[in-house]
Amino acid sequence: MPPPSLPPPAARAALLVLADGRFPAGGHAHSGGAEQAVAAGRITDAAGLEAYCRGRLHTAGLTSAALAAAACAGADPLRLDEAADARTPSPALRATARRLGRQLLRATRAAWPAAELDALAEARPRGVHQPVVLGVAARAAGLGPVDAAHAALYEAVSGPTTATVRLLGLDPFEATAVLARLAPALEDVAARAAAAGGRAAADGRTGADPGELLPAASAPLLDIAAEEHAVRAGRLFAS
Amino acid sequence: MHLDHPGTPPQRYTYGPATHRPGAPPTPAPAPAAAPGRRALRVGLGGPVGSGKTATVAALCRLLHDELSLAVVTNDIYTREDAEFLLREGVLPPERITAVETGACPHTAIRDDISANVEAVEDLEATVGPLDVVLVESGGDNLTATFSRGLADVQLFVIDVAGGDDIPRKGGPGVTTADLLVVNKTDLAPYVGSDLARMARDARAQRGEKPVVFTSLAREGGVRPVADWLRERVAAWRTA
Amino acid sequence: MAHGVTDGRAAPAARAPAGGVRAHARITAAPHARGGTALPELAGDGPLALRRIRAGAGEARVCLVGAMAGPLGGDRVRLDVRVESGAALCITSAAATLALPGTTGEPARYDVRLTVDDDAELRWLPEPLVSVRGSRLHVTYRVDLAPTARLVFREEQVLGRTGEPSGRLISRLTARSGGRPLLNQTTDYGPGAPAWDGPAVLADNRASGQLLVAAPEFADTPAEAYVLAPGRAAITPLAGPATLTTAMAPNSLLLRTLLDDAHTRTTDTRRSPSGADGPAVSRG
Numbered sequence: 001m002p003p004p005s006l007p008p009p010a011a012r013a014a015l016l017v018l019a020d021g022r023f024p025a026g027g028h029a030h031s032g033g034a035e036q037a038v039a040a041g042r043i044t045d046a047a048g049l050e051a052y053c054r055g056r057l058h059t060a061g062l063t064s065a066a067l068a069a070a071a072c073a074g075a076d077p078l079r080l081d082e083a084a085d086a087r088t089p090s091p092a093l094r095a096t097a098r099r100l101g102r103q104l105l106r107a108t109r110a111a112w113p114a115a116e117l118d119a120l121a122e123a124r125p126r127g128v129h130q131p132v133v134l135g136v137a138a139r140a141a142g143l144g145p146v147d148a149a150h151a152a153l154y155e156a157v158s159g160p161t162t163a164t165v166r167l168l169g170l171d172p173f174e175a176t177a178v179l180a181r182l183a184p185a186l187e188d189v190a191a192r193a194a195a196a197g198g199r200a201a202a203d204g205r206t207g208a209d210p211g212e213l214l215p216a217a218s219a220p221l222l223d224i225a226a227e228e229h230a231v232r233a234g235r236l237f238a239s
Numbered sequence: 240m241h242l243d244h245p246g247t248p249p250q251r252y253t254y255g256p257a258t259h260r261p262g263a264p265p266t267p268a269p270a271p272a273a274a275p276g277r278r279a280l281r282v283g284l285g286g287p288v289g290s291g292k293t294a295t296v297a298a299l300c301r302l303l304h305d306e307l308s309l310a311v312v313t314n315d316i317y318t319r320e321d322a323e324f325l326l327r328e329g330v331l332p333p334e335r336i337t338a339v340e341t342g343a344c345p346h347t348a349i350r351d352d353i354s355a356n357v358e359a360v361e362d363l364e365a366t367v368g369p370l371d372v373v374l375v376e377s378g379g380d381n382l383t384a385t386f387s388r389g390l391a392d393v394q395l396f397v398i399d400v401a402g403g404d405d406i407p408r409k410g411g412p413g414v415t416t417a418d419l420l421v422v423n424k425t426d427l428a429p430y431v432g433s434d435l436a437r438m439a440r441d442a443r444a445q446r447g448e449k450p451v452v453f454t455s456l457a458r459e460g461g462v463r464p465v466a467d468w469l470r471e472r473v474a475a476w477r478t479a
Numbered sequence: 480m481a482h483g484v485t486d487g488r489a490a491p492a493a494r495a496p497a498g499g500v501r502a503h504a505r506i507t508a509a510p511h512a513r514g515g516t517a518l519p520e521l522a523g524d525g526p527l528a529l530r531r532i533r534a535g536a537g538e539a540r541v542c543l544v545g546a547m548a549g550p551l552g553g554d555r556v557r558l559d560v561r562v563e564s565g566a567a568l569c570i571t572s573a574a575a576t577l578a579l580p581g582t583t584g585e586p587a588r589y590d591v592r593l594t595v596d597d598d599a600e601l602r603w604l605p606e607p608l609v610s611v612r613g614s615r616l617h618v619t620y621r622v623d624l625a626p627t628a629r630l631v632f633r634e635e636q637v638l639g640r641t642g643e644p645s646g647r648l649i650s651r652l653t654a655r656s657g658g659r660p661l662l663n664q665t666t667d668y669g670p671g672a673p674a675w676d677g678p679a680v681l682a683d684n685r686a687s688g689q690l691l692v693a694a695p696e697f698a699d700t701p702a703e704a705y706v707l708a709p710g711r712a713a714i715t716p717l718a719g720p721a722t723l724t725t726a727m728a729p730n731s732l733l734l735r736t737l738l739d740d741a742h743t744r745t746t747d748t749r750r751s752p753s754g755a756d757g758p759a760v761s762r763g
Contacts, residue, residue, distance in 0.1 A: 024352035029342035033679070040710055042678035055679025085718035086660035089725065091704050094718060103354035166343045185673070211660060216651065218664035219680040220687060220725045227713040228706050234317045238340035238355075 014141040019151040026103035031163030031237035033222050036229040038167045046174040049164050053157040053182055059219035061156035062189050063087050064131035066215045068152040069145035069197025071135025075210035077120055083211020084129035090223040092230035096239040102127035114140035146194035153186050279370035280476040283391030285413055288379030290399040291423040291456055293321045296376050298462035300330035307371040310335040310363040314348050314378040335367050345378025353390040371473055382411035393472050395419040404433035407441035415445045419468050426455040499553025500525045508539050510565035538567040550589050552581020557590045562599040572605035578646055580613035592621045595628035607635035607731050614646030622654035627695045635688040637731045638668055645669040661719040684727035686734040692745040693721035705752035712737045714752045
């Protein structure tokens with residue numbers, strides 16, 4: 001496995017654009033499950049937020065990042081979309097992933113127009129799982145699999161962090177420090193996800209199912225809580 | 240006006256008022272088909288909490304659903320509350336009302352990241368279109384919230400006299416830039432000591448020639464000034 | 480697949496001093512010529528002894544009997560099960576399986592492959608797997624379902640015996656239906672697994688389980704999602720023809736209660752998971 005390489009400098013700036021929380025792809029309305037975790041008393045302070053984000057990083061985050069990396073490395077996005085379905089038992093989370101995927105595709109087609117993006121929108125007008133779109137988007141922006149993984153993982157932890165600041169009135173400095181403390185773990189998981197994504201894309205070129213061997217790390221509480229949140233009255237976030 | 244003859248085919252009422260029997264839920268008549276060849280006019284409704292945005296949407300739908308093909312996107316602070324109000328009121332068939340969730344930041348969803356709202360508008364056009372008008376109602380927010388031009392072709396800003404008669408003087412992007420400023424609840428002015436003439440003067444100073452209407456939605460036909468403005472905008476949109 | 484071995488006795492156990500046990504057990508179920516289900520192959524091996532027990536209506540039943548303690552660190556145990564068209568098989572176990580530490584520090588591996596052909600049914604209902612302090616076990620379940628296959632699959636993990644910390648337990652479940660991915664998930668619990676006992680994964684729970692119910696009827700009429708117990712269990716329709724119940728509890732007893740409830744709700748012909756009249760799925 002070749003070591004994940006840094007993107008060329010111009011692409012690094014593109015990564016900042018893609019991973020920016022203000023990138024207009026709908027993320028601001030989603031809490032990454034934090035709203036339900038706060039409601040259930042599982043996140044009450046910065047320490048709880050950090051533990052929550054660490055759990056998400058190593059489970060749903062790793063799984064998403066590997067899908068994004070595989071898509072960026074050129075694996076068939078439609079087969080990856082099936083692989084993402086099989087990794088998402090919660091119908092609420094499948095619907096959220098497809099809705100966000102569609103919104104991301106819209107923003108990306110404006111930012112980095114590419115035939116691959118147009119083809120994806122045409123093939124699946126109801127949306128593709130967001131991490132898969134993120135991988136194709138990274139590719140269109142001239143980024144590599146490890147960048148796609150970074151973007152997916154950063155979103156996996158920054159979404160709940162921003163939401164918790166709003167929900168708990170958590171000190172934003174403390175919240176940002178949580179993200180900074182997670183950075184080494186994020187680097188580590190991104191490298192693993194990128195390596196797995198690269199292998200999956202290589203498998204796909206031999207005709208094998210690119211999704212079969214990708215990481216499928218799951219967090220049962222995230223799945224259960226997502227279903228609770230979906231039927232919750234008076235919620236602020238869409239997921 | 241139409242008389243309710245027994246045995247009259249329901250199509251008879253397509254372009255007339257919905258027939259309400261006492262006790263029966265309101266049943267909106269089938270909407271007329273929109274003029275083909277143009278996407279719907281997208282109308283943003285913004286304004287502070289409680290100023291009457293949802294009531295304006297409901298009144299516009301009741302008044303105009305016979306002559307225009309309408310749909311509504313709500314942006315709720317708490318999920319679906321406004322959408323559910325509109326559904327309960329029966330102002331439009333349920334498939335013409337969509338709720339967008341905003342993650343505690345309603346202004347973000349109509350200005351900085353409009354992706355969810357644009358998707359919702361396009362979905363409505365795809366599923367119940369062609370449409371003449373899509374009303375996009377923002378979640379109640381502050382005086383700085385305005386719609387992105389990427390989402391709304393025209394926007395109106397709803398304030399009310401009870402919120403203080405100095406709001407037009409204070410200005411802010413909503414008051415100064417909206418295509419129509421609606422000052423609602425004029426019936427309350429005597430009770431809250433608001434000076435309507437002063438509000439009109441201040442609004443003109445802030446907005447120049449851009450129109451201002453005073454409404455009292457609590458009164459029969461109170462929404463007519465807004466509806467008249469909307470008809471003009473639809474006509475202009477069709478010929479543009 | 481080689482048929483003909485009908486003796487359920489375990490092969491002579493050979494625990495290699497360094498590398499641990501290598502064992503490969505096989506079960507094949509096929510329709511009996513006179514009705515019901517026959518077991519043309521029932522071959523235990525090593526720690527997996529297989530006993531045929533009294534049959535249900537049309538269904539053959541096999542009980543997994545632990546022939547020795549284990550799996551121990553370094554062991555590699557494999558079980559292949561195939562249910563052929565027209566057959567019905569239920570697999571249970573006599574007691575909980577204990578994952579125990581070995582002498583080498585190497586993890587044990589337990590690989591289960593379940594194949595269910597068209598118009599066949601498998602019910603996989605073993606007792607829990609207990610991850611004993613200091614143990615390391617990798618479990619993989621590979622499930623291949625033909626388009627009209629039926630499956631009830633229960634997995635229960637207990638993280639440590641009473642009052643004891645958990646061992647490391649990594650479990651991967653890969654299920655395909657009609658050749659398409661149905662469910663693919665890995666859990667990683669115990670010392671060294673990142674954030675497993677945190678607020679996103681298991682919180683304070685030490686028993687975790689799932690119940691996968693696949694049936695062709697779900698292709699046309701997916702079950703509705705249903706929260707069985709807040710923060711504990713939810714029934715979810717998968718993208719393919721199946722429902723998955725995900726459950727967790729402080730102990731194995733409460734976990735079993737949740738999964739039994741889910742079992743009734745997702746296999747009962749007359750109810751939707753919420754208990755209302757509505758689409759549900761028969762066991763045929």
